[in-house]
Amino acid sequence: MSQPPLVEMTGISKEFPGVKALSDIDFRLDRGEVHVLFGENGAGKSTLISIISGVHPPTAGTMQIEGKEVAFRSVYDARQAGIGTVFQEFSLVPTLTVFENVHLGQEPRRGLFVDRRAMERSTEALFRDLGFEVDIRAPVAQLSRAQQQMVEIAKALHAKARVLILDEPTASLTEKETEKLFSFMRRAKENGVGIIYISHRIQEFAEIADRITVLRDGKLIGTVKADTVSERDLVELMTGRAIDKVYPHITRRPDGETLLSLRGIVASGVRGVDIGVRAGEVLGLAGLVGSGKSRVWRSILGLQPLKAGTVTLRGKDVTGLPTRKLLKSGIFYLPPDRKGEGLVLTASARDNIRLSLLGRRDLAGAFGMPSPARSKTEADAIGARVDLPPRAFSKAVATLSGGNQQKVLFGKGFGEDHLVYIFDEPTVGVDMGTRSQLYLLIRDLAESGKAVVIVSSDLPEVMHLSHRLLVFSSGRISAELEGQDIVEETILRHFFSETRVSA
Amino acid sequence: MTSPDSVTNGSSPVSPRFAPAAAVRTLFLKVGVLPFFLVAALIIFSLVSGNFLSLENLTNVARQSVYLILVSLGQMIVLITGGFDLAVGTTIALTSVVSALAMVALATAMPDYVWLVIALGCLAGFAAALAVGCLNGVGIAQFGVSPFIMTLGVQSVGAGTALFLTGGVPVSRLPYEFGNLFGFGRVLGMPVPVLIAIVAIVVIWIMMNRTRLGAHIYAVGGNKKAAHLSGVNTKKVLFSAYAICALLASLAGLLLTARVESGETNLGGSVALESIAACVIAGVSLRGGIGRVESVVLGAFFIVLVQNGMNIAQIGSYLQMVLLGGLLILAVILDQLRYRILVGRA
Secondary structure, three states, X not given: OOOOOOEEEEEEEEEEOOEEEEEEEEEEEOOOOEEEEEOOOOOOHHHHHHHHOXXXXXXXXXXXXXXXXXXXXXXXXXXXXXXXXXXXXOOOOOOOEHHHHHHOOXXXXXXXXXXXXXXXXXXXXXXXXHOOOOOOOOEHHHOOHHHHHHHHHHHHHHOOOOEEEEEOOOOOOOHHHHHHHHHHHHHHHHOOOEEEEEOOOHHHHXXXXXXXXXXXXXXXXXXXXXHHOOHHHHHHXXXXXXXXXXXXXXXXXXOOOEEEEEEEEEEOOEEEEEEEEEOOOEEEEEEOOOOOOOHHHHHHOOOOOEEEEEEEEOOEEOOOOOHHHHHHOOEEEEOOOHHHHHOOOOOEHHHHHHHOOOOXXXXXXXXXXXXXXXXXXXXXXXXXXXXXXXXXXXXXHHHOOHHHHHHHHHHOOOOOOXXXXXXXXXXXXXXXXXXXXHHHHHHHHHHOOOEEEEEOOOHHHHHHHOOEEEEEEOOEEEEEEEHHHOOHHHHHHHXXXXXXXXX | OOOOHHHHOOOOOOOOOHHHHHHHHHHHHHHOOHHHHHHHHHHHHHHHOOOOOOHHHHHHXXXXXXXXXXXXXXXXXXXXOOOOOOOHHHHHHHHHHHHHHHHHHHHHHOOOOHHHHXXXXXXXXXXXXXXXXXXXXXXXXXXXXXXXXXXXHHHHHHHHHHHHHHOOOOEOOOOHHHHHHHHOOEEOOEEHHHHHHHHHHHHHHHHHHHOHHHHHHHHHHHOHHHHHHOOOOHHHHHHHHHHHHHHHHHHHHHHHHHHHOOEOOOOOOOHHHHHHHXXXXXXXXXXXXXXXXXXXXXXXXXXXXXXXXXXXXXXXXXXXXXXXXXXXXXXXXXXXXXXXXXXXXX
């Protein structure tokens, strides 16, 4: 006798205004199975799990849980059906304590009142079971990123879910913690729980996965058995092309002048960092979220307080200058959050690029005021340079796809000539085709003698583009790798090491 | 201002310069500006007048602060959800007018049942306030209007309605018993308004700290999206917050009506500012998610204490407005500073 699968999705499509996030996906999750969802950022993994966990309803298609057709209208509905989700964006309330968060949405009650004692007791028991060491009475805001991740996992498990969805749970866990999580997953499997597991770490799959479903650009590429597929095959399935076609070769200028030099930088989350950025070179920065790789730049640019250290740009001391002056003196910064910090969402692509042209004297018209006609011509030329489709020029940025939005953001760097280009997560949520176009822009900058910095959580990206790679761990540089030494294993090892090792 | 000596007691003699500063800093980070403001006010006003610290005056302040405490509790709930309510003043005025009109009308219809008339009048007042609260709640929770615009708009709607109902003339000839009990009455030697406030404080404390709704109010304000993803009905929580806020303001409105013995459209004119000030000074975060009932009670008490002190010091009411506004802004600036230090540490 065969029981119906835990989750069976047929012909699922999802459209957001202007974007087709998923088209015609079939997906099945069996009892006691770890099913990996694999694909790049923006491939539709998160959308798929948001449908299973009731965050968004699908535009088309049906979903059955244990043979019964369901249509979740809220996260609450999905939870009632036994689906527990660990979201990638933390679903924790920072101001509440750990145990309050674990029980949020389903507080145990005694009569009218919330039973706080019971909440504390069951949370304590749960953390003991999991082997996670976290102070359950502390507010979540005081925990480290990894600890928050553990709370998030505990919260999903606490609901006694039959379907457990883990969206990149190991992204900020140490190896030891990851091992604990895996042993827990194995136990859950034995009890018949089905687990949907999203991760970018291919090397984890051999250890934990049963089947792997690959998504690309919102389409189902295929479902394969984990023990029959090689890493190389998976990457090709994911990207749709061989790796060496995605990342261009960038020629390095030997002995480039050090343009930007940081000495002893200390800021919140950064504990003493020296970096020299050279002309004609791509400098990569890798590390976990919260390792300080991004905050170094934000602090020297005045986006967060700089506590100590000196910054020199071409030999001139620019420490502590206001952001505006630093940008004027030759630094371009591409923020990681394009919607929050990069673009004026309601303005057109052209007007967004134009913002970066306001300081250009040669585009000024009568009385030194910006000339609309000239800046339009220039903005359109930049749009063409970054391969923005012409029909996108006059559209509001909010209606463009993530890839085109990112092109607009890149375009803002081409209005004026800068010395140093700092790209913080340059391709987050961008499809493969656009990525390779953006990488070509980065190549052109570096080869024309600019200094380029790439801060990225996407390990293959930063590995393949960088001439020199700095690995960050807990606010310090834990390794500096060059050329042939830039390999995944070495980098991952240094994600957690405290001491600096030079290669 | 406080002299340095006043804060050194209890510190270790080893590093006499550093330790008090550190202690002050810790206290500031932990509880916010209220203790400092309170100490400063007590010192300044007791220097100005010997009467200020007398038991009689402090009891008086406690009685006067009842109304602001009630409104501030409601304001706190809304602030914790990450919004605010500018319509609390209008809620008071509308409650006052509607309950007074209802009592006067019912009293002529059935003059023999005074207590029934009073009860129905109060219910009418609560109903009017609830309508205001629901209007705010629907606009903010369902239609996603920003709390600022929604409550500002409702503020005008409510004030206009109150004026329209009365033509701007106070509603007098309320039942004598109403004012006698709820305005000036005493039970077991305690003024009735104070007793009612104590009951309200206890109820709201229990609600915020021991019920699911309270937990959800903190959660929605702390991170609305996280609360939603945890299966909390965020719309219902927001709606309830504004409804409860209106009911608390309404309670204050009824007690004030009893005190002045007439239905007035100009009651509660400055209470929106005062209640927000009381909450912010008491450490309620304008970003939502943080705030304690007991601190807010003390915060409201502090505001009334300052007003009382300024009266004793014979500072005119116009200048009092200036000082109160300045105090609010100062409290917000210090709150920002505290937040920055807290985040910088993490």
